[in-house]
Amino acid sequence: MHSTICGSIYYDGTVQIYEISLVQHIYDVVTRLLDFVDSYTPYLILSLLLRGFEGFGAILFLCSMFMMSTTVFHGRVAMSFAILQTVFLVGNSIGPLLGSLLNSSFGYAAPYILFGILQMITSVLAAWTLPKDTLNTSSSISNSLRGYLEILKIPSVAIFIYACGVSGTGPEFLTAILEPNLRQFSLGKVEVGLVFCLVAFLQLVSPLWGYLIDILKKPHLFALIGSIVMVTAVVMVGPFPGINPDYGILVAGLVTFGLAQGILSVSSITNLRLSIMQNGIKESMISISFVSMGYLTATSVGATIGPLMAGVLYQEFGFQNATLFLIVGNLILVHIFSNLHNRNNLK
Numbered sequence: 001m002h003s004t005i006c007g008s009i010y011y012d013g014t015v016q017i018y019e020i021s022l023v024q025h026i027y028d029v030v031t032r033l034l035d036f037v038d039s040y041t042p043y044l045i046l047s048l049l050l051r052g053f054e055g056f057g058a059i060l061f062l063c064s065m066f067m068m069s070t071t072v073f074h075g076r077v078a079m080s081f082a083i084l085q086t087v088f089l090v091g092n093s094i095g096p097l098l099g100s101l102l103n104s105s106f107g108y109a110a111p112y113i114l115f116g117i118l119q120m121i122t123s124v125l126a127a128w129t130l131p132k133d134t135l136n137t138s139s140s141i142s143n144s145l146r147g148y149l150e151i152l153k154i155p156s157v158a159i160f161i162y163a164c165g166v167s168g169t170g171p172e173f174l175t176a177i178l179e180p181n182l183r184q185f186s187l188g189k190v191e192v193g194l195v196f197c198l199v200a201f202l203q204l205v206s207p208l209w210g211y212l213i214d215i216l217k218k219p220h221l222f223a224l225i226g227s228i229v230m231v232t233a234v235v236m237v238g239p240f241p242g243i244n245p246d247y248g249i250l251v252a253g254l255v256t257f258g259l260a261q262g263i264l265s266v267s268s269i270t271n272l273r274l275s276i277m278q279n280g281i282k283e284s285m286i287s288i289s290f291v292s293m294g295y296l297t298a299t300s301v302g303a304t305i306g307p308l309m310a311g312v313l314y315q316e317f318g319f320q321n322a323t324l325f326l327i328v329g330n331l332i333l334v335h336i337f338s339n340l341h342n343r344n345n346l347k
Contacts, residue, residue: 035109059296066292067285070273075214078270082210085265089203147286154279159336160272161298163223166329167265168302169309170230170257173326174237176307181319185247195254202258209263210270219270220341226263227333233257234330238323245320264333269295 034050037043069080099111151157175196182192213219236253239245273291281287313322 062296063289063292066269066295067288070288070291071285076210077273078213078219078266079207079210081269082206082208082262082266086204086206089200092200147281147284148290151276151281151287151290154275154281156275156279157272157294160268160275161294163227163264163268163333163336164272164295164298165302165305166333167261167268168299169306169329170234170261170302170326172303172306173310174257176310177314177319177322180314181245184245195251198251198254198258200258202255203262205259206262206266209266213267213270219267219274220337220344222263223267223271224334224337224341226260226267227330227337229256229260230264230330231327231334233260234323234326238320238327240327241320241324265299 034043034046037046065084066081069084070077073080102111102114178196179192182195187195209222213222216222233253233256236249237257239249239253269291272294273287276287276291277283309325310322313325
């Protein structure tokens with residue numbers, strides 16, 4: 001949620017935001033010093049403060065990455081975003097593996113210190129090598145806030161922020177309750193792990209969707225396709241109430257879910273950017289920062305609501321009925337994007 005503030009802190013450009021994100025990497029090193037704090041209350045307070053700084057640095061890092069990719073790759077915004085998303089996904093996938101190897105070989109503090117130092121070195125090198133912003137970056141925070149209020153008056157912006165939120169809800173929703181549902185199939189630990197990897201692995205093709213969106217210039221159509229495929233995937237994963245659970249159908253549904261997730265997330269942020277430009281607001285650092293801020297905030301809210309609703313609905317109604325939450329959310333997107341697509345075809 002820090003992204004609602006960080007999006008407006010660009011001052012002289014996104015490279016400066018990237019430099020400020022250094023606090024995230026300092027956290028990785030400093031947090032290990034907590035081992036020397038024996039008293040409970042100081043330990044708790046310092047932990048909360050350090051985690052707050054780490055979250056602030058992380059969101060600065062993400063905002064700066066999205067903003068820099070937009071300013072540098074004007075004609076390939078969807079593809080550059082998809083590549084960034086894929087790289088983050090790969091990092092999140094191999095991070096636990098590398099961390100566990102370092103932990104088992106050199107101790108608990110090793111992964112924090114090593115990766116913290118490497119990231120600080122990367123930040124310093126990036127500050128020297130990354131290109132400066134090509135757009136106007138002279139606006140102050142007060143000007144950016146006025147610009148945000150102007151953008152928020154656009155009705156379609158709310159629609160696409162909702163789409164970004166839905167794209168962030170699905171994976172976290174399933175992750176929270178999928179494992180208990182898999183127990184009925186008596187799978188081994190390796191098989192359960194592979195099932196979870198399916199969704200993440202298939203999102204690696206996201207750059208393909210970004211490339212097609214940039215080439216065909218029809219993000220509304222891709223968003224419609226993504227939401228339809230997502231509804232189909234959740235119906236298969238559930239399966240829909242009244243259909244007997246089947247392991248083969250569930251796996252096929254997860255494969256479909258991974259593909260749909262990539263299409264929906266890339267098309268959502270692309271539609272958000274284009275909706276601002278199509279309503280007469282010239283692309284600037286204000287609009288770009290709003291897109292990164294809006295996307296990150298919406299997906300963060302979705303990632304919070306997803307597990308919460310999953311737990312409540314699973315406990316009260318079971319897995320099959322709980323998945324209706326995702327189906328309804330995406331059916332709303334199907335209705336919205338079908339209307340937008342038809343309206344564009346009539347123009």
